[in-house]
Amino acid sequence: MKWLIKGGRFIDPRHQVDDLMDIYVYQGKILDIQPVPAKRSAKNLSDFRVIPAEGLVVTPGLIDIHTHLREPGFEYKETILTGTQAAVAGGLTAVACMANTQPVNDNQSVTEYILKKAKEARMARVFPIGAISPGLKGEGLAEIGELKAAGVVALSDDGHPVTNSQLMRRAMEYARGFDLPIISHCEDLSLSRTGVMNEGAVSAWLGLYGIPSAAEEIMVYRDIQLCQLTQAPLHIAHVSTAGSVQLIREAKKKGLPVTAETAPHYFSLTEEAVIGFDTQAKMNPPLRTKDDSLAIQKGLKDGTIEVIASDHAPHNSLEKEVEFEQAAMGIIGLETILPLTLGLVHRGILTLPQAIAKLTEGPARVLKLSNYGHLPKGSSANLTIMDPDLEFQVDIHSFRSKSRNSPFHGWKLKGKALLTMVEGRVVFNQLTSFSE
Amino acid sequence: MNFNRHHLLGMKGLTKEEIETILSTAESLKEISFRDIKKVPTLRGKTVVNFFHEPSTRTRTSFEIAAKRLSADTVSLSAGTSSLVKGETLIDTAKNLEAMNPDIIVMRHSMAGAPHLLSRMIKPSILNAGDGMHEHPTQALLDMMTIREKKRTIEGLRVSIIGDIAHSRVARSNIIGLKTMGATVTVSGPPTMIPPFIETMGVEVTSRLQEAIVGADVIMMLRVQLERQKQMLFPSLREYSRFFGLNLDLMKKARRDVIIMHPGPINRGVEMQSEVADGPYSVILDQVTNGVAVRMALLYLLLGGKKSEVAD
Secondary structure, eight states: OEEEEEEEEEEEGGGTEEEEEEEEEETTEEEEEEESSOOSOHHHHTTSEEEEOTTSEEEEOEEEEEEOOOTTTOTTTOOHHHHHHHHHHTTEEEEEEOSOSSSOSOSHHHHHHHHHHHHHHTSSEEEEEEOSSGGGOSSSOOOHHHHHHHTOOEEOOTTSOOOOHHHHHHHHHHHHHTTOOEEEOOOOHHHHTTOSEESSHHHHHHTOOEEOHHHHHHHHHHHHHHHHHHOOOEEEOSOOOHHHHHHHHHHHHTTOOEEEEEOHHHHHOOGGGGTTTOGGGOOSSOOOOHHHHHHHHHHHHTTSOOEEOOOBOOOOHHHHSSOGGGSOOOOOOTTTHHHHHHHHHHTTSSOHHHHHHHHTHHHHHHTTOTTSSSOOTTSBOOEEEEEEEEEEEOOGGGOSSSOOOOTTTTOEEEEEEEEEEETTEEEEEOOTTOOO | OOOOOSOBOOSTTOOHHHHHHHHHHHHHHGGGGGSSSOOOSTTTTOEEEEEEESOOSHHHHHHHHHHHHTTOEEEEEETTTSGGGGTOOHHHHHHHHHTTOOSEEEEEESSTTHHHHHHHHOSSEEEEEEETTTBOHHHHHHHHHHHHHHHSOOTTOEEEEESOOTTOHHHHHHHHHHHHTTOEEEEESOGGGSOTTGGGGTOEEESOHHHHHTTOSEEEEOOOOGGGGTTTSOSOHHHHHHHHSBOHHHHTTSOTTOEEEOOSOOOBTTTBOHHHHTSTTBOHHHHHHHHHHHHHHHHIIIIIOSHHHHOO
């Protein structure tokens, strides 16, 4: 199929492009990108199908660096098919999926299984993240070389932080040899263990055990020191506290290879969402205070945090419609990450290109995906067409995800993906002016 | 009458007028317990389910007696006998109870927010009889009734709550209720048992017991659980009782008209010496008596208090 994506505002942060462009797609690749008005003669265009993008924004395909697809093992929560359907509906053309499946993605067979399922789904591209330690047990190194050969793009024991500092050091050193970044879920389990929400005023009132900010910051500091020791690339997952932002900012000043992500809920919600014991506001790390949220917004603005990730964590209603203390941690996010990120633009915190960079250039750099997150000529045609000003109301019942655990149900948001293209295929289309 | 609620989930959100209505209703119903025939027909034909998902003797008995004195039919379910041990979810158990059309579910649960969850899912009134470390509104109300009885008013009193504040639903409900009624509240105990940010509830905090004792009109002692020692909250019961327990020496520094309260059960010799618990200033058993009256008042207000239903 030949496509002409016509007249959209094309934003490619990596190449500092922000202009009206016509984008030509041929055989799944970017054939050409031409400023508007078109220089090509109309004759040449006759066999291109036009996707009208006037008044819309076109970006390199969005990437989510932190997703839980739950397959294999927890198919009742999400499958690779439903998860990648949700991804493309949210404007994402690629997702990196965490290793905490059952069995754990700590060996090539699981990696191959995930890649095979993703290929069959023909939705978003899936980049598996391998486990640091077998079974996420934190007791030794997984076969990292083999995982790399099978196709993992990073390593993480997400959800089960590596407690043993020696193991973390060795993992960073060893992974460096295979050019794999380590993604660290920073949590001192001995401090957070009984906690179910942020330790603060709300936990004091509600009589719930709290997780202090220090539980995250102690491990952020440890991992930054290990990064200095090993000089291996370190990516800090789901930053939730002001203290973590400051530690990462200082590490970057020293020139350490540290990168960081946050998730939309950490700049869109605070611990007050837990009042009333709403289990949709239960996640790990927990929602923090207004000050933390403001520090995260500042960190996004000054570049301390270069990635926004969904931390999409599907859970069945069985696991959420229970007592707060028993409820599973986490929320889904693939279908709300873009509008919530664009919220930062509408609130004047980020420019539109800066916001897009957090979902394109940022994650592609962390995962060293040199052909993703930007759209040079000849690259695979992964792109997103969005209307950043379209207002809509979030309805969990319209989600493609198999799960419904979102605290944003009923929210009025502004900005939405309207068409998602993966390798030249239109995998999601809500453009009223275009039907296939 | 100033009470128009379907559920009572906590002290939070109750107005001063509502609290006064509950307390004065309890004061007028108290007399029934001292009659020869301790029963009035007020709640005849109403069904009260005592759904206790955590061990409790005192509170459950108190609720049962309260319901029976008002002629309601009562059924008790405890964690051991309910389907929860068979792996049924809380919501399923509650929906099954609801299908049998009770009028009110009195609920005790080991986890904060459990009654709030049920109140969103089922129709009968929910009366919180203690949820995790969150709230225990009937305890706070019976405490406030006892204070009012002994001190005539709550406004302007100095109340000190002493012990394991962090794990105490009794403390939280009392703080909220007493502040609403205009008391000054001080909390005291080892700093490990004072939750961070407790000052956002409007209380004074001191870890020196004597500061909390001197000048207090009311001293409320809380139970210390032995298992907290394993959680590294204090070194030993011996040390706890030495530095945070109430003894006769300390009582000498208290006001002469101070009253001593305890929600029970007491760990004699730990948070309080026996001589203090049994001393003249102790109102611990008055609290228990008033507990029945307060629970009668709440059952009445939540069920029978609506005029149209009382009329027959």
